[in-house]
Amino acid sequence: MKVWLLAALFWVSGLAASLPSAAQERVSLAFYNVENLYDTVPSAFYDDRDYTPGGRMGWGGERYGAKLRNLARVIDAMAPDVIGLAEVESERAVRELVMTLRTDYNYIHRTTGDYRGMDVALLYKGDKFIPERVRQVPSASGREFLYVRGELLGERVDLVICHLPSQFNVYGRRVASLARLYRFVDSLHRADPRARMVVAGDFNANPTDRAMRRAFRTGRRVADGSVFLFGPLYPMFRRGYGSYVYRDRWNLYDNFFLDNGFLSGDGWRYDRAGIFVREWMLSPGDAGRRGYPLRTFSSGAYTGGFSDHLPVFVELTR
Template identity: 25%
Template sequence: MLSLFLSIFLTFVELNCENLFDCRHDSLKNDTEFMPQGERHWTRTRYWTKLNLIGQEILSSADELPDIVALCEVENDTVMHNLTRRSLLRNAGYEYIITESPDTRGIDVALLYQPLRFLPLCYDYITVKLIKGMRPTRDILYIKGITQKLDTLHLFVVHAPSRYGGEKASRPFRMHVAQTLAKAIEPIKDGNIIITGDFNDYSDSKSLLYLESCGLTNITRHAKGKNGKAKATYRHKGEWNSLDHFLVSSSLLPKVKDVYINDDDYLLEEETMYGGYRPRRSFSGYRFHRDGFSDHLPLVLTLL
């Protein structure tokens, strides 16, 4: 724990966990596929294997223990409790905050943090109001806190609607999330703002460009793997592209030391159809890979 006091940097990791569900049914959610008798045959053994692999992935994302971790595709408080108290992360000292979203599958976003390095002062769930044709989606998690250096940070964790039904047809929903974010940051636009998560859009998509027009900078636009293998956080049909991003306010730009993708060898697998490598994911269709982590790679930001 001494390293927490010696480090002069603040390390922030973002990761889409790819379906980090427990194996119990929530009667209010459509999560039956992640039960032992469901389509994915999601047993306790598979669940605990997945938890420990996600813990390993987080721990390996920086030379020292990450100070803050934003997670997408986590189901509920039980999952977060098990991840922070009973998995490989159990001795890491993380506390957490998780949303309680109206998403029909029960997917939420969460934030892990080291209390000695980042202390939340308050937090809120920002509900994304529905527009025509839009299904209930994940709340945006907002946290205001102070770092060890007593800098105030405003953090937003987002998991925008997927491209289900086609990119063009679903584009207005992701733009609506971007507009909701823009409205939320307007009263604090002169503060230290970090927005991160899975936007389900690329850096040149309209939703990301809109946020940049609001005074934010996408500092992960050109992020690459620290080992030179990953060109982005996500690979689809042989093409690398990032759906995960960090956007910061102008006041934080001078404090950005580094940004990279964790592409350690064990997080990748050869892609036989298209050549090269892709993230070592948990599922191919409904087939579970015991040594799979996620279909996204961790994105890492280091601040001075």
């Protein structure tokens, strides 16, 4: 099936939703790899020369402003209550994105040791989520995990935002990062089994990849009592949908993992998950790229798009 047709199919699928009852509370959590959201200021700590006004990408105020407006258009259309971001260069870039949004968000940003200067951040609506604890967690790579514990409308939720090493890095680094991520989440669960865990990020691997299955032990309970996580986007991936295209294949690199506390009991419960996409986020394009996520640069040429990834989301109700 051609990529553009597949994209059109899950664009329609992404619009389908059940109507919530009047008495039901609903919150949405999202994750978005925004692809190289650099500011225009040269860094003294890493080489970002390409993304400066005099650099190879011609990254001046006009292109930077267009990137902010494009990302804001996506986030405003999605309207999540909480959203994790990957590939932001600096607090300045996060702050200026927040200022471009129509909705009022607070933000949390931490500088990581990534060699390209790529960080993760969290945006949240202050009337929905109240952070109580923030820390960075070593990841076996330069991209530390962002851990935020807080109250989601009065109920404790533990969020972990991550961006794992890419397919172009050493495979062992990604495996080590996955293992460390799982051990951290498992330690939180063992310290307080009542805590609700949400892990979101760009894992740079499909959920069916061996490293992902081994690290998260998804799809089965384990005898040692460690936390059981489920991937609510698995059904979409099995049907051929994804968040990122590589060599004409949709991959689900961007993902959510929730603990089984969201499947039963009182409080927040898992309702649905999806890949957020609108037709204007996709390339109308030529050269075989029609239906791909419309990115900012394609083969070195400026295309003025959004990101090479599509955002993913989950909705909870109670």
